[in-house]
Amino acid sequence: MPDDALMPDNANVDQFDQIVDAVLAGAPPASDPELAALTQIAASLRDLPDENFQKRLRSDLQRRATMTTSTVAPAREGFRTVTPFIVVPNASELIEFLKQTFDAEETNRHPHGTDGFVASLKIGDSDLLIMGGQFLREQERFGAFHVFVPDCDAAYDRAIKAGGTSLGEPADRPYGERSGFVKDASGNYWYIATLLEGPPHTEGLGTVTPYAHPPKARPFIDFMKKAFNAQELAVYEQGGRVMHAAVRIGNTVMEMGESPDFQPSSFYLRVEDCDAAYQSALAAGAMSLWPPTDQAWGDRTAGLQDPFGYQWIPSTPVKKDR
């Protein structure tokens, strides 16, 4: 309604203003029924928010949101946005060197590739990731960085548009991240990641999960898709090699990692207490491959080989404080 419409009657205008005065003083009078509805509105307007406050708070929230977007993508616990990632075959020697020289602390190590591992180290207030293993001997050396971003797919697309070469399209990874891999024009590798809420493929994981080591995982996965209607859940590729993958057939998940040499298939064993299962297996005559260790993807695992040559990996979700 425009405000230059017909003027209300002057007596009403004055009478109503007296009511507003009384309302603002905190004592709404018993007005005549005709004005009662207006008096009620006036009483409610005492609580009207200040438009300047609403605008100030909006700007404050926008500023906070920008800071959140640009600097603090959720990262894995203990990680900053960018973490240098060193890739060398003789990583154990390098870690020893860093421990002796800089008092580095190894906080986590999990097996990787056929004979390798990825370790997290802390030096002062900084983190460092180191991948090692003899399987890296023939590969080119590169500088690599792990980066947490709010939206991995969008950052991956920007990286490709900016001249990067894809090393692996964004996909949900078994270690609780969605990530894509890009090589920049100078040859550096960027592992662009967004943290996933919880493990990406927990449904269908039984207590025992078969773990295969095919020489090539892609044709093996394709075969299972065509033959058994398998569904691809996660494929973790690095340098053209599938390090870890999971597929679902019916109600069962099967996991695998490529191995150029023959390796016996192993069994991933989900138990309540990884340490107790490890001790029981040792007592029953198994040989330790690695002791119970908290892994980056959220499981505590140990590796064992039974007296018949089969490998077992008891695992328990890492206990979280929250």
Add this chain to the structure above:
Amino acid sequence: MSLDDDRERVEAAQRDPACFDELYERNFHRVYAYVVRRVGDRHQAEDLTAEVFREALAGIGKFEWRGVPFIAWLLRIASRAIADHWQRSGRESANPAPNADRPAPEEIERSAMLFQLVDRLPEAQFRVIHMRFVEQKSIREIAGELGRSEGAVKQLQLRAIENLRAQMEGAHA
């Protein structure tokens, strides 16, 4: 706003916190109406409303969709912030909490709708309502600042409130 809209906007803000803006615009008046009804003081209501939205923005990533409107989550944060506030101020002054009763959801909706309708009033009416009810100025002061007669300001005041009543009734018809 349907639950689907609500969910879409929450998920957008979880992907990109810049999208939180829209959740703020849609829920500001409800949160403020709830808080001011319970604490009864403008400055405390502003501090607490700011606290609610800052906490909501910081925790949006942890919000889990369970089919309950987003405003319910905000009002839970508000309720906790008010309780903390009373605990703090109670320790300082030993005063009882001013309005421990939670206002009914219909009352919150009604106040929030009224506040939104004020934003849509014609500019002159909006100015008068804001100066009179938020800044608590007298008709004479407002007339002086706006360069209008006191009679014209009173008329704008009545016209604005009649406008609001008509729209509130229309909305509830």
